[in-house]
Amino acid sequence: MEQEIGKSAKPKAKKEFAQGRLIDTYAAQCEKCHKWRVIDTQDEYEDIRSKMLEDPFHCHKKQATSCEDPADIDYDASRTWVIDKPGVPKTPKGFKRSLVLRKDYSKMDTYYITPTGKKLRSRNEIAAFVEANPEFNNAPLGDFNFTVPKVMEDTLPPDAKLASPIGASSTATSKKTISKQTQD
Ligand SMILES: [Zn+2]
Numbered sequence: 001m002e003q004e005i006g007k008s009a010k011p012k013a014k015k016e017f018a019q020g021r022l023i024d025t026y027a028a029q030c031e032k033c034h035k036w037r038v039i040d041t042q043d044e045y046e047d048i049r050s051k052m053l054e055d056p057f058h059c060h061k062k063q064a065t066s067c068e069d070p071a072d073i074d075y076d077a078s079r080t081w082v083i084d085k086p087g088v089p090k091t092p093k094g095f096k097r098s099l100v101l102r103k104d105y106s107k108m109d110t111y112y113i114t115p116t117g118k119k120l121r122s123r124n125e126i127a128a129f130v131e132a133n134p135e136f137n138n139a140p141l142g143d144f145n146f147t148v149p150k151v152m153e154d155t156l157p158p159d160a161k162l163a164s165p166i167g168a169s170s171t172a173t174s175k176k177t178i179s180k181q182t183q184d
């Protein structure tokens with residue numbers, strides 16, 4: 001069970017969850033030049049992240065890009081960055097993995113959306129869903145991963161505690177880290 005900050009009861013947590021920020025930009029860091037490259041789709045990003053350890057990201061893996069080109073995006077506080085762990089498996093086909101940054105920036109929450117539109121927030125919920133819907137049992141349970149990216153404190157807005165949910169965030173990945181950015 002995740003611990004809530006403060007003495008919030010469940011309904012409050014749910015509300016914060018609903019008001020959180022979603023990732024709006026994906027980025028991967030080149031192992032050679034350390035520049036950040038924006039990755040266009042979640043699918044592509046997850047593919048890079050899942051293989052990051054064996055197959056580190058390089059600029060040339062992005063179409064028409066080389067280490068000579070200026071960085072697509074800089075790691076700075078103009079947006080909130082969250083850094084993924086490398087090696088998180090790609091989301092099984094038909095499912096969608098969602099990450100939400102809590103409104104108070106304390107942490108991220110992850111959940112999966114099933115092909116039927118149901119939100120699943122834990123491994124137990126996934127197992128129960130697959131058991132009740134055997135047509136999806138080709139999705140390996142081990143590929144559902146609830147590891148959340150680390151919220152990078154040095155990129156939080158100065159007024160993070162008071163901030164409205166309108167703002168930017170990103171998530172990214174590098175060999176040590178992967179990152180994404182969020183904005184709503
Ligand atoms: Zn490079």
